[in-house]
Amino acid sequence: MSAINNSELVEHVEYIDWNNSMTLLKKAYDAKLFVLIIGPKGTGKTTLVRKFAPIIHRKLDSINFSLRTRESHLIGSKTLIDGSVSFIDGILVRSMKNGSMLYLDEINSAEADVLLRLDEALDDRRQIVLKESTGETIKSHDNWFVMATINPLTHIGTKELPPQLISRFPVRIKLDYPPEDIELKIIQKYLTENHDEDVKQGIKLANTLRQAASVEELYYAPSLRETIAYGKMLDSGIDKKEAAYLIFGNVYTQWGNIEYQKVNDIITSMF
Amino acid sequence: MAYLKNEALIDIATFLAKRWSENINTSVEFSDKNIVITKINTNKIILPTITKYAGNDFQKYRQFRTMLWYCAMRLRFCEKILSDDHAFGFILNTIETRRIEILGRRIWNGMDDELVFNYAYIWNYRPILNNVYNKVRIVEAFHQYFIIGDVKGEMSSSHFQKIIDATKYSNKILEEAINNNYGTKWLEKKIPDIIKILDIDSLLTIPIQVKNRNNNLITDNHILQTIIKISNKKQYSENYNEKIFKGRRISEEYKNIIEENIKNENKKIYANEIGIKIPSVDDEDETSIRDVDLINRLKIKFKKLKINLKEEFANVGDEFDFDSYLDKHKPFFLDNITSIKTKIMILLDHSSSIAKNRLEYKKATLALCEVLSYLRIRFSIYAFNTTNKEITCWLIKSDDSKWDDVSARRLSKIEANGGTPLAEVYTKMKSMLYLKKPDIFLTLTDGEPTDPDAVRNAIRSFKLSNIRMAAIGLGYNTLHVITIANNLKMLGYEKILAVSKVNDITDKILNILDKK
Numbered sequence: 001m002s003a004i005n006n007s008e009l010v011e012h013v014e015y016i017d018w019n020n021s022m023t024l025l026k027k028a029y030d031a032k033l034f035v036l037i038i039g040p041k042g043t044g045k046t047t048l049v050r051k052f053a054p055i056i057h058r059k060l061d062s063i064n065f066s067l068r069t070r071e072s073h074l075i076g077s078k079t080l081i082d083g084s085v086s087f088i089d090g091i092l093v094r095s096m097k098n099g100s101m102l103y104l105d106e107i108n109s110a111e112a113d114v115l116l117r118l119d120e121a122l123d124d125r126r127q128i129v130l131k132e133s134t135g136e137t138i139k140s141h142d143n144w145f146v147m148a149t150i151n152p153l154t155h156i157g158t159k160e161l162p163p164q165l166i167s168r169f170p171v172r173i174k175l176d177y178p179p180e181d182i183e184l185k186i187i188q189k190y191l192t193e194n195h196d197e198d199v200k201q202g203i204k205l206a207n208t209l210r211q212a213a214s215v216e217e218l219y220y221a222p223s224l225r226e227t228i229a230y231g232k233m234l235d236s237g238i239d240k241k242e243a244a245y246l247i248f249g250n251v252y253t254q255w256g257n258i259e260y261q262k263v264n265d266i267i268t269s270m271f
Numbered sequence: 272m273a274y275l276k277n278e279a280l281i282d283i284a285t286f287l288a289k290r291w292s293e294n295i296n297t298s299v300e301f302s303d304k305n306i307v308i309t310k311i312n313t314n315k316i317i318l319p320t321i322t323k324y325a326g327n328d329f330q331k332y333r334q335f336r337t338m339l340w341y342c343a344m345r346l347r348f349c350e351k352i353l354s355d356d357h358a359f360g361f362i363l364n365t366i367e368t369r370r371i372e373i374l375g376r377r378i379w380n381g382m383d384d385e386l387v388f389n390y391a392y393i394w395n396y397r398p399i400l401n402n403v404y405n406k407v408r409i410v411e412a413f414h415q416y417f418i419i420g421d422v423k424g425e426m427s428s429s430h431f432q433k434i435i436d437a438t439k440y441s442n443k444i445l446e447e448a449i450n451n452n453y454g455t456k457w458l459e460k461k462i463p464d465i466i467k468i469l470d471i472d473s474l475l476t477i478p479i480q481v482k483n484r485n486n487n488l489i490t491d492n493h494i495l496q497t498i499i500k501i502s503n504k505k506q507y508s509e510n511y512n513e514k515i516f517k518g519r520r521i522s523e524e525y526k527n528i529i530e531e532n533i534k535n536e537n538k539k540i541y542a543n544e545i546g547i548k549i550p551s552v553d554d555e556d557e558t559s560i561r562d563v564d565l566i567n568r569l570k571i572k573f574k575k576l577k578i579n580l581k582e583e584f585a586n587v588g589d590e591f592d593f594d595s596y597l598d599k600h601k602p603f604f605l606d607n608i609t610s611i612k613t614k615i616m617i618l619l620d621h622s623s624s625i626a627k628n629r630l631e632y633k634k635a636t637l638a639l640c641e642v643l644s645y646l647r648i649r650f651s652i653y654a655f656n657t658t659n660k661e662i663t664c665w666l667i668k669s670d671d672s673k674w675d676d677v678s679a680r681r682l683s684k685i686e687a688n689g690g691t692p693l694a695e696v697y698t699k700m701k702s703m704l705y706l707k708k709p710d711i712f713l714t715l716t717d718g719e720p721t722d723p724d725a726v727r728n729a730i731r732s733f734k735l736s737n738i739r740m741a742a743i744g745l746g747y748n749t750l751h752v753i754t755i756a757n758n759l760k761m762l763g764y765e766k767i768l769a770v771s772k773v774n775d776i777t778d779k780i781l782n783i784l785d786k787k
């Protein structure tokens with residue numbers, strides 16, 4: 001079973017450790033303390049973890065949670081192979097056995113039963129009983145290390161994480177939208193030409209929309225993914241205003257004409 | 272062309288003002304007086320109603336929008352705003368206007384055309400100097416020369432020299448302020464210098480004629496000529512005078528507002544035909560019934576429920592069966608809470624028995640609407656009252672519009688009056704009810720209709736057309752609550768909640784909206 005998320009094949013771009021997250025992650029890792037990374041979508045949580053794994057020369061197992069994630073994805077399931085039934089380990093069990101780095105992405109999108117099994121594995125004994133199979137107890141490898149991300153509660157489809165599970169991750173790193181100048185630096189990494197002034201305007205727009213979304217006046221907040229895409233559109237020769245409508249404006253038609261119009265008006269007054 | 276109503280503007284205007292001022296507490300109001308007020312400590316912008324501007328509806332809208340932008344910039348960049356009543360404040364505000372414009376344009380680049388367009392009107396709104404008397408003429412001339420770079424009418428050359436000197440000095444301190452990031456208070460200290468150059472008294476009274484805009488009759492050609500004049504003088508965007516005049520950049524925005532306006536008007540016409548009225552809210556202020564603490568408390572309480580189905584790539588879905596998943600999780604009911612697909616129609620009793628608890632009642636019902644909208648539940652809300660023996664049904668929010676300040680103001684506006692002739696009200700609501708077919712029809716009432724038998728019949732017929740009838744009864748003490756609960760049951764409501772404290776309504780509301 002593959003847990004690679006296609007949309008997140010990391011580009012070969014340098015990671016900018018603007019708020020010291022990488023350093024903190026390393027310290028937590030050295031102390032064998034599991035880490036929870038908290039922040040809205042598209043603030044570089046996944047990228048941080050993916051860039052961290054090779055630094056410490058570790059293999060990364062990752063799983064992206066959703067309402068569709070089931071217990072069996074974590075634990076494993078019986079499968080028919082060449083006429084005989086055998087138990088194929090799920091990603092959690094495999095990672096515990098191998099002592100890999102396990103990355104639980106958007107853990108607060110998971111259903112309660114899934115969280116229950118995670119809780120079992122993550123408590124201080126670091127073991128899990130394979131009741132699905134032979135009933136044996138799997139103890140985790142000494143090197144086993146776990147990181148998880150959660151999106152803030154306002155994010156659609158997210159739930160509050162049960163307190164006992166939160167306590168399994170004593171180190172909590174906050175990754176918010178970066179300050180304007182940092183966001184500019186990050187975007188620059190993805191561009192071939194200099195569009196600094198225009199990019200700054202795009203960031204300003206994104207921040208305006210993020211603020212509106214944070215008070216629920218808009219249903220959607222653009223992420224770094226969008227500001228990067230906006231920069232790339234400029235690179236491809238598209239006019240900044242057109243790029244702004246394409247990347248930031250048009251998506252709001254989803255929520256009706258008025259929502260869309262409001263954002264368009266903001267764009268008109270900015271570009 | 273449809274006549275542009277203020278309420279079609281309030282929603283977009285508030286949104287824009289909040290974003291422009293970068294302040295989520297900014298609110299916008301309209302006034303019948305021809306004045307513009309920006310209140311820094313309460314984050315409030317008060318603008319003249321749209322009818323007060325010159326030109327056609329589109330031109331009116333553009334001026335309105337630019338005026339709103341200036342007010343938002345004031346909120347964003349001014350440390351304080353003095354009154355225009357005396358020369359001192361008037362001059363400070365004149366220079367501040369330019370300062371906030373320069374700062375604002377750094378972010379809001381797209382405003383340039385609109386600013387030039389607006390200047391053309393400003394120029395025309397200014398009085399002719401020959402009609403301004405005494406030293407006020409000097410102040411007005413300074414204002415004109417500083418803002419536009421020209422004066423309307425004539426004045427003596429010695430006076431004119433003062434104007435030129437004062438403008439030069441003002442531009443110098445303005446530049447200093449901008450370069451060093453100095454604000455209002457720094458500029459304020461320099462105003463006495465300007466007063467001295469102009470040789471006037473800082474307490475000189477500024478008459479209305481100078482403070483307010485004068486609605487002179489102007490032709491399009493006149494405006495176009497002024498645009499050419501202004502855009503040549505100022506280094507605004509390119510010199511596309513025709514383009515600025517036509518304002519194509521915001522004509523799309525305007526078209527959409529008009530369309531919304533027409534839709535709203537049609538709704539009103541329809542509502543009117545079937546006897547439902549819409550409160551007019553131009554001058555209504557809903558802040559007194561907006562209990563922010565209550566709303567936030569409820570939002571936190573219901574946050575957990577705000578769950579949707581999340582679309583995800585099936586990256587872990589090798590054995591995932593979507594249909595069986597949906598079966599297990601039937602149309603996204605969560606904790607038995609009404610799904611986002613459910614349509615709810617709410618009817619609020621505004622009979623005189625409500626009057627003594629008026630404020631609590633309004634606060635609770637407004638909070639309820641905020642929460643329903645926060646949970647993205649589709650709802651419409653109506654109210655009824657009686658004046659001079661005539662029952663009126665009011666539309667507060669229809670099911671296809673968003674809950675916003677306009678709806679809140681409508682709610683605030685309706686007075687509690689008269690008895691509880693529920694059956695008659697139901698009869699009035701009937702065609703709306705059958706047209707909209709809500710899943711749940713919820714009545715908030717004191718539970719003692721004047722016509723119980725007729726109410727029972729109406730409820731039965733609504734139930735027959737598959738509308739779930741729910742009621743919330745308001746009692747004044749525990750015993751009374753029990754009586755009311757019994758009453759409501761006898762009347763045939765399927766879901767009943769009776770409370771003695773209005774605040775309990777909001778806490779328990781979702782129990783009653785459960786579809787099962």
Ligand SMILES: Nc1ncnc2c1ncn2[C@@H]1O[C@H](COP(=O)(O)OP(=O)(O)OP(=O)(O)O)[C@@H](O)[C@H]1O
Binds near residue numbers: 014039151224
């Ligand atoms: N500090 C950074 N340096 C370089 N690139 C970054 C940085 N932060 C974010 N990015 C880029 O921003 C984009 C979004 O990042 P990423 O996918 O890691 O965010 P995320 O927080 O995991 O999002 P989601 O919550 O949606 O999973 C990626 O293209 C990533 O490379």
Ligand SMILES: [Mg+2]
Binds near residue numbers: 045047
């Ligand atoms: Mg991610």
